[in-house]
Amino acid sequence: MAAAHLGRTSRSAGGGRPRPTLEQVAARAGVGRGTVSRVINGSPSVSDRTRAAVEAAVAELGYVPNGAARALAAGSADAVALVVPETETKLFAEPYFSGILRGVSAELADSSMQLLLTLIRDEHERDRFAQYAAARRVDGVLLVSVHADDPLPDQLVESGMPAVLGGRRSGTETVPYVDSDNVDGAQIAVEHLIGRGRRAVATITGPLDMYVAQCRLEGHRAALRAAGREEDERLVAHGDFTEEGGKRAMRELLERAPEVDAVFCASDLMASGARLALREAGRGVPADVALVGFDDSAVARHMDPPLTSVRQPIEEMGRAMVRTLLGLMARERDSVSGGAGGVGGTGGGGINAAGGTGGTTAQAVRRAAAGSVVLPTELVRRGSS
Amino acid sequence: MAAAHLGRTSRSAGGGRPRPTLEQVAARAGVGRGTVSRVINGSPSVSDRTRAAVEAAVAELGYVPNGAARALAAGSADAVALVVPETETKLFAEPYFSGILRGVSAELADSSMQLLLTLIRDEHERDRFAQYAAARRVDGVLLVSVHADDPLPDQLVESGMPAVLGGRRSGTETVPYVDSDNVDGAQIAVEHLIGRGRRAVATITGPLDMYVAQCRLEGHRAALRAAGREEDERLVAHGDFTEEGGKRAMRELLERAPEVDAVFCASDLMASGARLALREAGRGVPADVALVGFDDSAVARHMDPPLTSVRQPIEEMGRAMVRTLLGLMARERDSVSGGAGGVGGTGGGGINAAGGTGGTTAQAVRRAAAGSVVLPTELVRRGSS
DNA sequence: GGCTATCATGGGAGCGCTCCCATACTTGAT
DNA sequence: ATCAAGTATGGGAGCGCTCCCATGATAGCC
Secondary structure (H helix, E strand, O other): OHHHHHHHHHHHHOOOOOOOOHHHHHHHHOOOHHHHHHHHOOOOOOOHHHHHHHHHHHHHHOOOOOHHHHHHHHOOOOEEEEEEOOOHHHHHHOHHHHHHHHHHHHHHOOOOOEEEEEEOOOHHHHHHHHHHHHOOOOOEEEEEOOOOOOOHHHHHHHOOOOEEEEOOOOOOOOOOEEEEOHHHHHHHHHHHHHHOOOOOEEEEEOOOOOHHHHHHHHHHHHHHHHOOOOOOHHHEEEOOOOHHHHHHHHHHHHHHOOOOOEEEEOOHHHHHHHHHHHHHOOOOOOOOOEEEEEOOOHHHHHOOOOOEEEEOOHHHHHHHHHHHHHHHHHHHHHOOOOOOOOOOOOOOOOOOOOOOOOOHHHHHHEOOOOOOEEEOOEEEOOOOO | OHHHHHHHHHHHHOOOOOOOOHHHHHHHHOOOHHHHHHHHOOOOOOOHHHHHHHHHHHHHHOOOOOHHHHHHHHOOOOEEEEEEOOOHHHHHHOHHHHHHHHHHHHHHOOOOOEEEEEEOOOHHHHHHHHHHHHOOOOOEEEEEOOOOOOOHHHHHHHOOOOEEEEOOOOOOOOOOEEEEOHHHHHHHHHHHHHHOOOOOEEEEEOOOOOHHHHHHHHHHHHHHHHOOOOOOHHHEEEOOOOHHHHHHHHHHHHHHOOOOOEEEEOOHHHHHHHHHHHHHOOOOOOOOOEEEEEOOOHHHHHOOOOOEEEEOOHHHHHHHHHHHHHHHHHHHHHOOOOOOOOOOOOOOOOOOOOOOOOOHHHHHHEOOOOOOEEEOOEEEOOOOO
């Protein structure tokens, strides 16, 4: 019997550094295990004398609590993951992630949670992460840029893992999310173009299998309706959020409807592509055609002329995601059961019906049961419109 | 006594999903705990019948092993961290990280390790991560873009955590690393310029408190020496790896030494800045001044004219880092002690004394005890030189 | 047919914590 | 002085695994 134990002990006993345990710290400080634990975790019910003694022992021994043991006993991992189901190429290309990351980090700064960024590029990596999460190596998960058919969010929620989406997958999103008011943003943009006297306002959409693209198109339409104009399918071209796609779409528009004098692009990158196509066609911006983008990214500022664009509060979205997640985690923690967990959808349905140009904001900010949030967008006016 | 237990059990018992344990799977399958463990971990000594029964039970119950318990019992976390001590802004701006990340992920693909990306922007975050690592939440750490005065690598090594650097901090790096042959790369670049008949070959260096910048400057000098030319301090300007810094440095050079007809820039970004300053001064590239950069990044290809640049095998560096790390981890694992762990420096000293233009490669590839690696660089010739 | 390798299996012990109950010691009000 | 109501503290139990020893079963050998 003793041998069984010896075999394992010798392994670590042979190592260079001792890696002390709670028990050893306790012995060193002349107190009980529980007391050391209390000190480590900042419990108030420890006398100053004792606390000092323990802290001294911890310092002398260079004690660091074993995370696995802690996680096992306490049932929490002290870490949250930010999952990006994209290639690193895309991750590094889109300024969106940088903003989200900044917000997330900032909001997480004064928690003791470790943030883990995880890229998921294929099924294999997805499964591995699902496993990791199911094994409770993290306490919560933030997901951004999730595609409509990605099963991961549901898998996570089903396994009881608190999760928050950055951006909905559809109008009937069931997982708690933080999103920006894409419909309203698009509507403001197009109303702006109409307000500047533009007659033939076209749009270049994103890929319509993405909800965000649907929303922006919906906003475009809503603005036209509000202005009493008819929708003209000739003035709707489809892109894929890339520069190249924008260029192609713009060429289409020029060919199909040469009278076009304004274009609302569902992303700055596409606007940049449109700009190229316009230059190619000898059309001036904004003289001949006014241009508005979406995202207010760096490219918008660097374009010539600088691009009017719809700004979404990306950093704030990151922060809101964290707040929502921490809320879910707290609920999960102290609920003896919480019924089906923090799942419950927002109950929302269809595209968020944004109202007027500015009035929407107030109501839109907070939504629904799960703590999901929709943040307002804003138009940044520059030379292109 | 029973109450103590009840209190805790009820917490999870009340939850929606049961979250079965090994023991329950064992009961379900009608086998012992050990057997289930064996099946989970793919031990060969399980009969097919039993294995099938266990697998069925696992599937029925939706069993997923608890990571914390596993980590505690087995002493490994099944995860490695990639640490980037930079702001997200820089992370996303430099294509370097994207390449490293690609290589790291690829090499890690068929291990079961989860990769965790961690940004460290301030001391607070550094301490938090150090804590996380000391708590053994990861089995190994990869660090890139580490500044010379960063204590983290040493902290990690000291706490017995396997760690590998991407890029040395100095010529006497004590932590295992993977680096590219910066001296040789710079030397090739400058030899190329000299070979093209350029007479006044200047250089724009990186920040000289970074070893990589020192190496590239050293390569520049080595090439001049090899060509029997004198070093002219007027032809050395200092940048900071940014575009703006490169522009400033180029202006200085033009003022100080108007006869300059070639510039080796220690980064593509600085070369891009230099290009701007040259255009500003009405100097043509390569007609008046030949330009060479370093990194062979996207900007190099997009410049006008396209930039000749020194390519480092970034992705391969990422892969090599992982291989080295896995090696260290294996050593750590099965060594009953391994003496002082995997620390042992490379014993190297001073700047890697690269020899001839191409001959170096072979010897340079593998170095030193700890498994540290220096990979060769290569010149990609384009229109700018 | 008896005896020793081999194989599959069960389950004890322990990983290093947290939780919480019980205990011992205070302090203050009666 | 006496008892109630804290306040600090010690330590048992248990978290869910892995490891490894012992055991029972099966097969192979002289």
